[in-house]
Structure formats: structure tokens, C-alpha cells
Amino acid sequence: MASSASVGASARVDLDGNPIKPLTICMIGAGGFIGSHLCEKLMSETQHKVLALDVYNDKIKHLLEPDNLPWHGRITFHRLNIKHDSRLEGLIKMSDLTINLAAICTPADYNTRPLDTIYSNFIDALPVVKYCSENNKRLIHFSTCEVYGKTIGSFLPKDSPLRQDPAYYVLKEDESPCIFGSIEKQRWSYACAKQLIERLIYAEGAENGMEFTIVRPFNWIGPRMDFIPGVDGPSEGVPRVLACFSNNLLRGQPLKLVDGGQSQRTFVYIKDAIEAVTLMIENPARANGHIFNVGNPNNEVTVRQLAEMMIKVYSKVSGEQPPETPTIDVSSKEFYGEGYDDSDKRIPDMTTINRQLGWNPKTSLWDLLESTLTYQHRTYAEAIKKVIAKPVAS
């Protein structure tokens, strides 16, 4: 298979050896974690143009300023909220491809702000799908591994040998069912909204011929993920686990293990995952009409093991001793509130992405944590010291 790696802008070819034509990409949610890495990659290694849409741009400021950056003129920021902005259709019309990343996607919101979560992940995405379909524009939509919900194996007795059989837990795009909890478990508001928008996009493809690709990310992690509470986000905010544990480590506090940290996750390095998205962008004939799991099945840990590894890695990169009490158990009700529930295990099947795009992740969990926690320490350690030293107003 020919490589689509950068060998000088004009010589870049797709996986079938055809020259890659520069595209104009309307990227919605470009100011977030994934968007910022995708913009970085597209600017530094390709000739594509990006119309970057978001309500915030802090994470892509370094790509927008100063004016003498090598990609000057290829990325423009449009501050807008897709809930209510008449510029959206025009920007989609001006582009060859739309990538929709915009979402509320932090689990602490799913059970506490279910209406916002459903609106953000379903209702707000509707016009994007409609404008792409009506204007014959290609869409890459970001869904989630959460659409699989719980594994079939989780319903078997604890001591059943079938729990060890991959048929009962590996998650396959075209075979696995979507298994959510009951309605009062509002955790599933996000997964359910994502599932319905996937079904709508799929139906637009089937009935109206819309060109689409659906991405199901499996816990992509790396620098710039979420925020550190009290530094660049609200003090009471609860980000995703990487930022929660980073915050605990930076403050020398025990890491909180929800319900004992028994849930399992596979983590993939953001830079590996962005390679997969770039392949989708540049190989439409191979990516259109497909749903892709994007994860790293070799990086599976329980949340407890993740915490233990992060404690070791942080100690190495910061030179600081681990906290005296490294971890504490908290109930999910105490940590997330009523209506929380969890995915037990998430192993992506890689057959489709291997076959269509020849993609495989490269980075081990230890290595990705080492580069990410080096970034967290360099970016936040001084700011945290100042926050801790500040007297609390009485």
C-alpha cells in the first residue's frame, strides 16, 4: 500500500497512488482537543485549507497568530455557535468536506445536564447533516465508542468462562449491538443521541446518496485534553479521566477511583488517532459509507491500573514523590451524582480500519502518558502552585 505521509507538499499521494488535491475543510468544533490536533496536522503536513468553527479558539491560537506562520491564509477562525448562526450553511457550501466535532462530551454532564447533552449531540448536529446532504457535500461525523454501551459479556455470571471469549466483548462496527441502561440512568443520554445521529447520517447515505464517514473514537488522550479545574476551567468542573488524574497529581492529591476503578478502557495516543483521520480525509473512496472504530486494543487497563501508571510516570517526569495516599475509592453517586452508569470494557475491533485504510496505532500507554504528563507538568505546575498559595476569600 502506498503511503500518504508527507514527502513535500506537491508529491503527496493517497493510498492508491493518486496525487492528493488540496481541499477546503469546514471543521466544526476545531477549537477543542481533537480539533486542535487535527488543525495542527493539516497545517504542518498538508496543503488543505481549514475554516475553523468554534465558540472558543484558545487551543488553536498558536496556529492563528502571528501572521508570518508558514500556513498563513490556510486557516481562518470563525467564532460561531452552530445552535443559532446563519453563517453555517454558507461555510459548508464553500467547503469540499465538513468535519463535525462539536459536542458536549464529558461524562459528568450526561446525567447532570441531559437536555443540553441531547441537544448538543443530536439536535444541533441536524442542520449540519441537512446542509451537507442538500448541497452534496461530504461529511465526516464524530460519534463515539459509547454507542456500544455495555458488553454482552457484562450480563453473564461473574464466573462464566464465556466472559473470556472475545465474541462477548470485542466491539465490531457492523455486528455489535448497542446496549444502554434504563432511561433513569441518564448517563446514556449522550450515547443514545450519538446513536440516533449516526442512524440519521446512515439513512441520508442510503436514501439520498450523501457521502459520509462516521468515526467512533475509543478514549483518545494527549496534551490539551479538557481543562485543569481552577486553572483553565471552572474549579468545580469535572473533566474526563486524564485531566481529573492530572489535576490530582499536580496538586499532590490522591487520585479518585470511581466505584473502585474496575471499569476497563483502551487508550490511544491522539497523534496516532489523528493519522487515522487524515487517511479518512485523503482517501474518500476508501472511507465513504464506513463507520470506523479508532482505538488501540493493545493499551487496555482498568482505571485503577491507569491511575497507578500515571502516578509512576508523573513521578518520573516531575521528579516529585507520589502522594502518601496515592488513590482513594469514591462511589459514582458521590463523584458524578444520580443517574451515572458505566461502560464495563471497550476493546475496538480493528478489521474495518485495517482493511480500508491500513491504519494501526503505534504508541504504548506508557509512552503516551510520558509525553502527555510532561506536557501537563510543563504547562500547569507553576500555575497550580500560584492557585494553591492564593488565600481563599472569606
Ligand SMILES: NC(=O)c1ccc[n+]([C@@H]2O[C@H](COP(=O)([O-])OP(=O)(O)OC[C@H]3O[C@@H](n4cnc5c(N)ncnc54)[C@H](O)[C@@H]3O)[C@@H](O)[C@H]2O)c1
Ligand atoms: N476525545 C475522545 O476520546 C472522544 C471519544 C469519543 C468521542 N469523541 C467525540 O469527538 C468529538 C470531539 O471531542 P473532543 O474530545 O475534541 O471534545 P472537546 O470538548 O475538546 O471539543 C468539542 C469542541 O466543540 C465545540 N462546540 C461544542 N458545541 C458547539 C457549538 N454549539 N457551536 C460551536 N462549537 C461547539 C466546543 O467549544 C469544543 O471546542 C466529539 O463529538 C466527541 O463526542 C471524542
Ligand SMILES: O=c1ccn([C@@H]2O[C@H](COP(=O)(O)OP(=O)(O)O[C@H]3OC[C@](O)(CO)[C@H]3O)[C@@H](O)[C@H]2O)c(=O)[nH]1
Ligand atoms: O477522577 C476520575 C474520573 C473518571 N474515572 C473513571 O474513569 C473512566 C473513564 O472516564 P472518562 O475518560 O472521563 O470517560 P468515559 O471513558 O467513561 O467516557 C468517554 O469515552 C468517550 C467519550 O465519548 C468522549 O470522550 C466519553 O463519553 C470511567 O470509568 C470513570 O468512572 C475515575 O475513576 N476517576
